[in-house]
Amino acid sequence: MQEDSNTIKKIFNDSQSPVIEINNLHKTFGENNHVLRGVNLSVNKGEDLVILGKSGTGKSITIKCLVGLIKADKGEIKIFGDDITKLNTNELNKIRVKVGFLFQNAALYDSMSVRENLEFTLKRHFEELTAEEVATEVHEVLENVGLVDAIDKMPSELSGGMRKRIGLARTLILKPEIILYDEPTTGLDTITSKEISELILEIQRKRKTTSIIITHDMACAKLTADRVMILKDGVIHTEGSYDELENSDDEWVRSFFI
Numbered sequence: 001m002q003e004d005s006n007t008i009k010k011i012f013n014d015s016q017s018p019v020i021e022i023n024n025l026h027k028t029f030g031e032n033n034h035v036l037r038g039v040n041l042s043v044n045k046g047e048d049l050v051i052l053g054k055s056g057t058g059k060s061i062t063i064k065c066l067v068g069l070i071k072a073d074k075g076e077i078k079i080f081g082d083d084i085t086k087l088n089t090n091e092l093n094k095i096r097v098k099v100g101f102l103f104q105n106a107a108l109y110d111s112m113s114v115r116e117n118l119e120f121t122l123k124r125h126f127e128e129l130t131a132e133e134v135a136t137e138v139h140e141v142l143e144n145v146g147l148v149d150a151i152d153k154m155p156s157e158l159s160g161g162m163r164k165r166i167g168l169a170r171t172l173i174l175k176p177e178i179i180l181y182d183e184p185t186t187g188l189d190t191i192t193s194k195e196i197s198e199l200i201l202e203i204q205r206k207r208k209t210t211s212i213i214i215t216h217d218m219a220c221a222k223l224t225a226d227r228v229m230i231l232k233d234g235v236i237h238t239e240g241s242y243d244e245l246e247n248s249d250d251e252w253v254r255s256f257f258i
Contacts, residue, residue, distance in 0.1 A: 018042035018078075019178060019210050020066070025075035027061055035061050037234030039075070048204055048211045050221045052256055053231035059214040062231075063180045066212075067099050068092050079178070097125055100176035104183045106167030108155040114142070114166050115151045121170050141169045144206070145199065161192035165199070172203065179203070181213040185220045197223040218257060230256065
């Protein structure tokens, strides 16, 4: 049944125009550290794309270029058909509201409670909302991540898994159409990692989000991926389903799945 569901989903995804397109993306740090050497990828609406690769191969750099946190040296980065490398600051900010980014450390403001972290994010982008509307949005998004009871806690009072959930709540409160996950399960135990992976899937089903997931966690990759890409030497070395790559004829590719 799971296989049939995935097949139907793949057919649906393949019929859509990509919402993310990266063409010939290059990024160099200093004179000789050529991290990205011509990355090409596309992601369809409603698809979860997992990107794998050894440490330092540019996985996180790729998604940071996607939202303009790092400026690409060369290449085309299209989101919803707009090349963000050609947008001014105001135009780029309008795109960024539609793209959520979950950082490795959740990036919460330590001096603010959970409620205040979420309120601050929402008010910064939607100043016209009333206090009642803000409160409703905060409560709803905490329900989505199962942490309503943590609303008045400080980040220092939260476990690693709870911080990840609140970080995701802060991403979700802007109702993004795209979510970029940078190592969402890093530093978490096996059970909590599975809970976060399942939450990623639940968010995708409920909100029809499109996602790119950077991870070293193969259990997370297997659970969440519609498609997997592997970066090597600054380019996409191979792509396919999790099962296809796990059984690849390429020994180097198979080494990720051992």
